[in-house]
Amino acid sequence: MCAWFGKKDEIPYAVVRCRRHTMAVSVDLNGEVTVRAPLRTSDRSIADFLRQKQGWIQKKQTEAWKAAAKYAPLTLLEGEWMPILGESYQVHRRFGDMGAAKAKKHSNITTEGQRICIPAALGKEEVVRWLKERLRGTLEKRLEYFSGLMGVGYGSLRVTSARTRWGSCSAKNNVSFTWYLVFCPPDVVDYLVVHELAHVKQKNHSKAFWEAVAAVMPEWKQKRAWLKANRKVMDLL
Numbered sequence: 339m340c341a342w343f344g345k346k347d348e349i350p351y352a353v354v355r356c357r358r359h360t361m362a363v364s365v366d367l368n369g370e371v372t373v374r375a376p377l378r379t380s381d382r383s384i385a386d387f388l389r390q391k392q393g394w395i396q397k398k399q400t401e402a403w404k405a406a407a408k409y410a411p412l413t414l415l416e417g418e419w420m421p422i423l424g425e426s427y428q429v430h431r432r433f434g435d436m437g438a439a440k441a442k443k444h445s446n447i448t449t450e451g452q453r454i455c456i457p458a459a460l461g462k463e464e465v466v467r468w469l470k471e472r473l474r475g476t477l478e479k480r481l482e483y484f485s486g487l488m489g490v491g492y493g494s495l496r497v498t499s500a501r502t503r504w505g506s507c508s509a510k511n512n513v514s515f516t517w518y519l520v521f522c523p524p525d526v527v528d529y530l531v532v533h534e535l536a537h538v539k540q541k542n543h544s545k546a547f548w549e550a551v552a553a554v555m556p557e558w559k560q561k562r563a564w565l566k567a568n569r570k571v572m573d574l575l
């Protein structure tokens with residue numbers, strides 16, 4: 339491991355010398371820097387090369403650290419930011435101003451602008467219950483909209499705590515969605531709704547199934563890719 343000084347801090351990096359003609363630098367998901375260089379490159383030319391790339395490296399590192407922090411498990415403490423259906427809300431814990439909060443009711447949670455106010459007496463369980471209700475409200479509206487658009491009906495709606503799948507559609511056309519979808523943007527929730535409704539007619543992932551999805555959501559591949567890349571939202575709470 340080597341290190342050089344960036345604008346603010348010392349930036350450590352690893353050097354891999356191998357059979358190649360040019361130098362290349364990469365920044366991984368943890369913000370770690372690796373330089374690949376031809377076998378006989380001097381340490382000095384590597385350092386010079388890194389100095390030239392400094393702006394790019396620091397930008398990539400900031401992105402990686404921000405992305406990692408985005409999925410740090412939520413603590414529900416004052417000042418924390420929470421993603422809810424594409425919006426960011428800052429946690430405000432309210433102390434001692436509500437007798438009703440002692441009853442530990444999730445309905446005492448409110449949002450005011452960009453703030454989510456959670457009475458101090460409430461814990462994770464009540465917050466999860468509130469988030470589930472919030473998602474259910476959205477799902478009911480979107481199911482109604484897309485089932486009309488696609489001309490398909492469905493049985494019942496269930497909001498689950500699954501961490502292995504985003505949604506499902508049963509043989510009786512009951513649709514289920516994991517509550518972790520509440521941490522996803524609304525267009526991604528829409529994609530899941532369309533996906534499960536398309537299963538009402540096609541109980542598989544055949545060509546005909548994807549055609550039914552694409553008919554109402556041509557950009558479905560992007561939404562699916564988002565879900566794949568952001569699976570960690572299932573570990574947020």
Ligand SMILES: [Zn+2]
Pocket residue numbers: 533537542543
């Ligand atoms: Zn499916």
